[in-house]
Amino acid sequence: MWGQDDKKATFPRRRREDQHTHTSGGESGTDDKKDEIVPTLIHQVPNTNLLGAGEMSIVVISDTHGDHRKLDMPPTADLLIHAGDFTLYGKKEQVEDFNSWLGELPYRHKIVVNGNHECNAVWKGSVKKLLSNAIFLKNEFLELTDIGEGNNNTLRIYGMDFSWPCLGGNPAFEQIEMPMDILISHCPADGFVDNKMGCPALTQAIFRLKPRLVISGHIHNARGVATSQDGEITFINAATARGGHSFGQQPIIIQFVNADDSEQQCEENRATGRFMAVRQAFIDYFM
Numbered sequence: 001m002w003g004q005d006d007k008k009a010t011f012p013r014r015r016r017e018d019q020h021t022h023t024s025g026g027e028s029g030t031d032d033k034k035d036e037i038v039p040t041l042i043h044q045v046p047n048t049n050l051l052g053a054g055e056m057s058i059v060v061i062s063d064t065h066g067d068h069r070k071l072d073m074p075p076t077a078d079l080l081i082h083a084g085d086f087t088l089y090g091k092k093e094q095v096e097d098f099n100s101w102l103g104e105l106p107y108r109h110k111i112v113v114n115g116n117h118e119c120n121a122v123w124k125g126s127v128k129k130l131l132s133n134a135i136f137l138k139n140e141f142l143e144l145t146d147i148g149e150g151n152n153n154t155l156r157i158y159g160m161d162f163s164w165p166c167l168g169g170n171p172a173f174e175q176i177e178m179p180m181d182i183l184i185s186h187c188p189a190d191g192f193v194d195n196k197m198g199c200p201a202l203t204q205a206i207f208r209l210k211p212r213l214v215i216s217g218h219i220h221n222a223r224g225v226a227t228s229q230d231g232e233i234t235f236i237n238a239a240t241a242r243g244g245h246s247f248g249q250q251p252i253i254i255q256f257v258n259a260d261d262s263e264q265q266c267e268e269n270r271a272t273g274r275f276m277a278v279r280q281a282f283i284d285y286f287m
Protein backbone atom coordinates (compact mmCIF):
# COMPACT_ATOMS: atom_id res chain seq x y z
CA MET A 1 0.00 0.00 0.00
CA TRP A 2 1.11 3.55 -0.49
CA GLY A 3 -0.11 7.06 0.11
CA GLN A 4 -1.02 9.68 -2.50
CA ASP A 5 2.18 11.59 -1.75
CA ASP A 6 4.27 8.55 -2.64
CA LYS A 7 2.45 8.24 -5.95
CA LYS A 8 2.97 11.90 -6.80
CA ALA A 9 6.67 11.52 -6.15
CA THR A 10 6.90 8.78 -8.80
CA PHE A 11 5.68 10.87 -11.73
CA PRO A 12 3.41 13.83 -12.37
CA ARG A 13 -0.28 13.01 -12.47
CA ARG A 14 -2.00 14.23 -15.61
CA ARG A 15 -5.62 14.48 -14.72
CA ARG A 16 -8.13 16.32 -16.86
CA GLU A 17 -11.29 18.06 -15.89
CA ASP A 18 -13.42 15.52 -17.72
CA GLN A 19 -12.35 12.66 -15.52
CA HIS A 20 -14.85 11.55 -12.96
CA THR A 21 -14.17 12.76 -9.48
CA HIS A 22 -16.37 10.52 -7.43
CA THR A 23 -15.78 10.58 -3.75
CA SER A 24 -17.23 7.17 -3.03
CA GLY A 25 -15.00 4.10 -3.08
CA GLY A 26 -14.25 1.56 -5.79
CA GLU A 27 -15.55 -1.99 -5.94
CA SER A 28 -16.86 -1.82 -2.41
CA GLY A 29 -18.06 1.77 -2.60
CA THR A 30 -21.56 2.69 -1.53
CA ASP A 31 -24.08 4.14 -3.91
CA ASP A 32 -27.32 5.81 -2.96
CA LYS A 33 -28.88 5.59 -6.45
CA LYS A 34 -28.66 1.85 -7.07
CA ASP A 35 -31.93 1.67 -8.97
CA GLU A 36 -31.06 4.28 -11.61
CA ILE A 37 -29.24 2.83 -14.59
CA VAL A 38 -26.50 5.08 -15.97
CA PRO A 39 -27.19 5.40 -19.73
CA THR A 40 -24.88 4.52 -22.63
CA LEU A 41 -22.07 7.02 -23.15
CA ILE A 42 -20.92 7.79 -26.72
CA HIS A 43 -17.45 9.33 -27.03
CA GLN A 44 -15.92 10.45 -30.34
CA VAL A 45 -12.20 10.31 -31.06
CA PRO A 46 -10.56 11.64 -34.27
CA ASN A 47 -8.75 8.66 -35.82
CA THR A 48 -5.71 10.62 -37.02
CA ASN A 49 -3.26 8.23 -35.36
CA LEU A 50 -4.77 5.01 -36.69
CA LEU A 51 -3.39 3.20 -39.68
CA GLY A 52 -6.66 3.28 -41.62
CA ALA A 53 -8.81 6.22 -42.56
CA GLY A 54 -12.36 4.98 -42.15
CA GLU A 55 -14.79 5.40 -39.34
CA MET A 56 -15.45 2.68 -36.81
CA SER A 57 -17.26 2.15 -33.56
CA ILE A 58 -16.10 0.09 -30.61
CA VAL A 59 -18.42 -1.04 -27.82
CA VAL A 60 -16.55 -1.17 -24.53
CA ILE A 61 -17.74 -3.00 -21.41
CA SER A 62 -16.13 -4.31 -18.24
CA ASP A 63 -17.06 -5.71 -14.84
CA THR A 64 -20.30 -7.31 -15.97
CA HIS A 65 -19.90 -9.84 -13.12
CA GLY A 66 -22.42 -12.27 -14.59
CA ASP A 67 -25.00 -9.57 -15.45
CA HIS A 68 -24.10 -9.34 -19.16
CA ARG A 69 -27.71 -10.02 -20.22
CA LYS A 70 -28.86 -6.83 -18.50
CA LEU A 71 -26.79 -4.69 -20.89
CA ASP A 72 -28.47 -2.61 -23.57
CA MET A 73 -26.12 -3.46 -26.44
CA PRO A 74 -26.14 -1.35 -29.66
CA PRO A 75 -27.40 -3.25 -32.73
CA THR A 76 -24.19 -2.72 -34.70
CA ALA A 77 -20.53 -2.13 -33.92
CA ASP A 78 -17.21 -3.02 -35.48
CA LEU A 79 -15.65 -4.38 -32.32
CA LEU A 80 -16.61 -5.34 -28.77
CA ILE A 81 -14.04 -5.18 -26.00
CA HIS A 82 -14.63 -6.60 -22.50
CA ALA A 83 -11.94 -5.47 -20.07
CA GLY A 84 -12.37 -8.25 -17.50
CA ASP A 85 -14.47 -9.38 -14.53
CA PHE A 86 -17.05 -11.11 -16.72
CA THR A 87 -17.85 -13.36 -13.74
CA LEU A 88 -18.43 -12.98 -10.02
CA TYR A 89 -15.63 -14.87 -8.23
CA GLY A 90 -15.00 -17.05 -11.28
CA LYS A 91 -18.30 -18.94 -11.31
CA LYS A 92 -18.14 -21.50 -14.10
CA GLU A 93 -21.81 -21.21 -15.11
CA GLN A 94 -21.25 -17.47 -15.63
CA VAL A 95 -18.31 -17.87 -18.00
CA GLU A 96 -20.36 -20.43 -19.96
CA ASP A 97 -23.38 -18.15 -20.24
CA PHE A 98 -21.12 -15.19 -21.03
CA ASN A 99 -19.72 -17.13 -23.97
CA SER A 100 -23.24 -18.01 -25.20
CA TRP A 101 -24.22 -14.34 -24.95
CA LEU A 102 -21.10 -13.29 -26.89
CA GLY A 103 -22.12 -15.73 -29.61
CA GLU A 104 -25.50 -13.98 -29.94
CA LEU A 105 -23.99 -10.52 -30.49
CA PRO A 106 -23.80 -9.42 -34.16
CA TYR A 107 -20.33 -7.85 -33.98
CA ARG A 108 -17.50 -9.09 -36.17
CA HIS A 109 -14.77 -9.04 -33.52
CA LYS A 110 -15.04 -9.59 -29.76
CA ILE A 111 -12.04 -9.33 -27.47
CA VAL A 112 -11.91 -10.27 -23.77
CA VAL A 113 -9.22 -10.08 -21.07
CA ASN A 114 -9.06 -11.36 -17.48
CA GLY A 115 -10.17 -9.42 -14.44
CA ASN A 116 -9.25 -10.20 -10.85
CA HIS A 117 -12.38 -12.40 -10.62
CA GLU A 118 -11.06 -14.70 -13.35
CA CYS A 119 -7.30 -14.83 -12.90
CA ASN A 120 -7.48 -17.49 -10.16
CA ALA A 121 -10.60 -19.33 -11.35
CA VAL A 122 -10.40 -23.12 -11.34
CA TRP A 123 -11.01 -23.07 -15.11
CA LYS A 124 -8.34 -20.45 -15.84
CA GLY A 125 -6.26 -22.93 -17.84
CA SER A 126 -9.09 -23.52 -20.31
CA VAL A 127 -10.41 -19.97 -20.61
CA LYS A 128 -9.71 -19.75 -24.36
CA LYS A 129 -11.75 -22.91 -24.92
CA LEU A 130 -14.57 -21.62 -22.70
CA LEU A 131 -14.61 -18.26 -24.53
CA SER A 132 -14.88 -19.79 -28.00
CA ASN A 133 -16.97 -16.86 -29.26
CA ALA A 134 -14.30 -14.25 -28.52
CA ILE A 135 -10.58 -13.64 -28.84
CA PHE A 136 -9.12 -13.94 -25.35
CA LEU A 137 -5.86 -12.03 -24.83
CA LYS A 138 -3.47 -12.68 -21.93
CA ASN A 139 -0.37 -10.54 -22.35
CA GLU A 140 -0.89 -10.97 -26.09
CA PHE A 141 -0.83 -8.77 -29.15
CA LEU A 142 -3.48 -8.88 -31.87
CA GLU A 143 -3.71 -7.10 -35.20
CA LEU A 144 -7.09 -6.67 -36.89
CA THR A 145 -6.92 -5.63 -40.52
CA ASP A 146 -10.52 -5.83 -41.64
CA ILE A 147 -12.35 -3.46 -39.39
CA GLY A 148 -14.52 -0.40 -39.79
CA GLU A 149 -16.03 1.42 -42.72
CA GLY A 150 -14.84 -0.23 -45.95
CA ASN A 151 -12.78 -2.62 -43.83
CA ASN A 152 -9.80 -0.35 -44.38
CA ASN A 153 -8.53 0.14 -40.85
CA THR A 154 -5.79 -1.74 -39.09
CA LEU A 155 -5.95 -1.90 -35.31
CA ARG A 156 -3.10 -3.11 -33.14
CA ILE A 157 -4.42 -4.30 -29.80
CA TYR A 158 -2.64 -5.53 -26.69
CA GLY A 159 -4.58 -7.34 -23.95
CA MET A 160 -2.98 -7.59 -20.50
CA ASP A 161 -3.44 -10.25 -17.87
CA PHE A 162 -4.71 -8.86 -14.58
CA SER A 163 -2.20 -7.50 -12.11
CA TRP A 164 -2.66 -5.41 -8.98
CA PRO A 165 -1.38 -1.81 -8.91
CA CYS A 166 2.34 -1.49 -8.26
CA LEU A 167 4.46 1.55 -7.59
CA GLY A 168 7.74 0.36 -9.07
CA GLY A 169 8.17 -1.15 -12.53
CA ASN A 170 6.13 -4.19 -13.56
CA PRO A 171 8.16 -6.67 -15.67
CA ALA A 172 4.97 -7.63 -17.53
CA PHE A 173 4.67 -4.01 -18.74
CA GLU A 174 8.36 -3.38 -19.35
CA GLN A 175 8.69 -6.21 -21.85
CA ILE A 176 6.05 -4.69 -24.15
CA GLU A 177 7.71 -2.83 -26.99
CA MET A 178 5.39 -3.06 -29.99
CA PRO A 179 3.42 0.02 -30.99
CA MET A 180 -0.30 -0.32 -30.41
CA ASP A 181 -3.56 1.53 -30.94
CA ILE A 182 -5.49 -0.02 -28.07
CA LEU A 183 -4.27 -1.30 -24.72
CA ILE A 184 -6.69 -3.32 -22.58
CA SER A 185 -5.96 -3.62 -18.86
CA HIS A 186 -8.56 -4.54 -16.26
CA CYS A 187 -6.87 -2.32 -13.68
CA PRO A 188 -6.91 1.35 -14.74
CA ALA A 189 -3.83 3.56 -14.94
CA ASP A 190 -3.07 5.78 -11.98
CA GLY A 191 -4.49 9.25 -12.56
CA PHE A 192 -7.12 8.38 -15.18
CA VAL A 193 -10.67 7.17 -14.48
CA ASP A 194 -9.26 5.29 -11.47
CA ASN A 195 -10.71 7.04 -8.40
CA LYS A 196 -7.11 7.29 -7.15
CA MET A 197 -6.79 3.49 -7.10
CA GLY A 198 -5.07 2.86 -10.44
CA CYS A 199 -1.62 1.46 -11.21
CA PRO A 200 1.34 3.91 -11.34
CA ALA A 201 3.54 1.42 -13.23
CA LEU A 202 0.82 1.12 -15.87
CA THR A 203 0.68 4.90 -16.33
CA GLN A 204 4.43 4.94 -16.92
CA ALA A 205 4.12 2.13 -19.48
CA ILE A 206 1.26 3.92 -21.26
CA PHE A 207 3.15 7.17 -21.72
CA ARG A 208 6.05 5.16 -23.15
CA LEU A 209 3.87 3.09 -25.52
CA LYS A 210 1.38 5.86 -26.38
CA PRO A 211 -1.68 3.80 -27.40
CA ARG A 212 -4.62 5.75 -28.80
CA LEU A 213 -7.08 4.12 -26.38
CA VAL A 214 -6.62 2.57 -22.94
CA ILE A 215 -9.56 0.42 -21.89
CA SER A 216 -10.07 -0.57 -18.26
CA GLY A 217 -12.65 -1.21 -15.56
CA HIS A 218 -12.14 -2.58 -12.04
CA ILE A 219 -12.92 0.63 -10.16
CA HIS A 220 -16.67 0.57 -10.72
CA ASN A 221 -17.43 4.08 -9.52
CA ALA A 222 -14.77 5.63 -11.76
CA ARG A 223 -16.66 4.70 -14.96
CA GLY A 224 -16.15 7.34 -17.65
CA VAL A 225 -13.71 8.84 -20.15
CA ALA A 226 -10.57 10.95 -19.62
CA THR A 227 -7.93 12.30 -21.99
CA SER A 228 -4.21 12.91 -21.55
CA GLN A 229 -3.09 16.53 -21.40
CA ASP A 230 -1.84 16.47 -25.00
CA GLY A 231 -5.13 14.95 -26.17
CA GLU A 232 -3.37 11.94 -27.70
CA ILE A 233 -4.48 9.18 -25.31
CA THR A 234 -8.08 8.46 -24.36
CA PHE A 235 -8.66 6.49 -21.17
CA ILE A 236 -11.93 4.59 -20.72
CA ASN A 237 -13.24 2.93 -17.58
CA ALA A 238 -16.13 0.84 -18.90
CA ALA A 239 -17.33 -0.80 -15.67
CA THR A 240 -21.01 -1.72 -15.94
CA ALA A 241 -21.37 -2.72 -12.30
CA ARG A 242 -21.76 0.02 -9.73
CA GLY A 243 -20.47 0.02 -6.18
CA GLY A 244 -20.58 -3.59 -5.05
CA HIS A 245 -21.06 -5.94 -7.98
CA SER A 246 -24.61 -5.26 -9.14
CA PHE A 247 -25.35 -3.97 -12.65
CA GLY A 248 -26.07 -0.28 -13.04
CA GLN A 249 -24.15 1.29 -15.96
CA GLN A 250 -24.65 0.79 -19.69
CA PRO A 251 -21.81 0.34 -22.21
CA ILE A 252 -19.48 3.05 -23.49
CA ILE A 253 -19.26 3.42 -27.27
CA ILE A 254 -16.10 4.86 -28.81
CA GLN A 255 -16.56 6.23 -32.31
CA PHE A 256 -13.46 6.90 -34.37
CA VAL A 257 -14.39 9.70 -36.74
CA ASN A 258 -12.79 10.45 -40.10
CA ALA A 259 -9.29 11.87 -40.21
CA ASP A 260 -10.36 13.49 -43.51
CA ASP A 261 -12.50 15.89 -41.53
CA SER A 262 -11.21 19.39 -41.18
CA GLU A 263 -9.24 20.31 -38.08
CA GLN A 264 -12.23 22.31 -36.99
CA GLN A 265 -14.45 19.24 -37.21
CA CYS A 266 -11.92 17.26 -35.17
CA GLU A 267 -11.92 20.02 -32.60
CA GLU A 268 -15.71 19.94 -32.56
CA ASN A 269 -15.64 16.18 -32.09
CA ARG A 270 -13.17 16.50 -29.25
CA ALA A 271 -15.35 19.17 -27.70
CA THR A 272 -18.44 16.99 -28.13
CA GLY A 273 -16.64 14.10 -26.50
CA ARG A 274 -15.49 16.28 -23.65
CA PHE A 275 -18.96 17.68 -23.22
CA MET A 276 -20.50 14.20 -23.16
CA ALA A 277 -17.92 12.91 -20.67
CA VAL A 278 -18.49 15.89 -18.39
CA ARG A 279 -22.23 15.49 -18.75
CA GLN A 280 -21.94 11.78 -17.93
CA ALA A 281 -19.81 12.59 -14.89
CA PHE A 282 -22.49 15.00 -13.77
CA ILE A 283 -25.22 12.39 -14.25
CA ASP A 284 -23.18 9.74 -12.41
CA TYR A 285 -22.38 11.97 -9.54
CA PHE A 286 -25.44 14.07 -8.95
CA MET A 287 -28.39 12.13 -10.35
Ligand SMILES: [Zn+2]
Nearest residue numbers: 027063085218
Ligand atom coordinates in the same frame (compact mmCIF):
# COMPACT_ATOMS: atom_id res chain seq x y z
ZN1 LIG B 1 -15.22 -5.65 -10.90
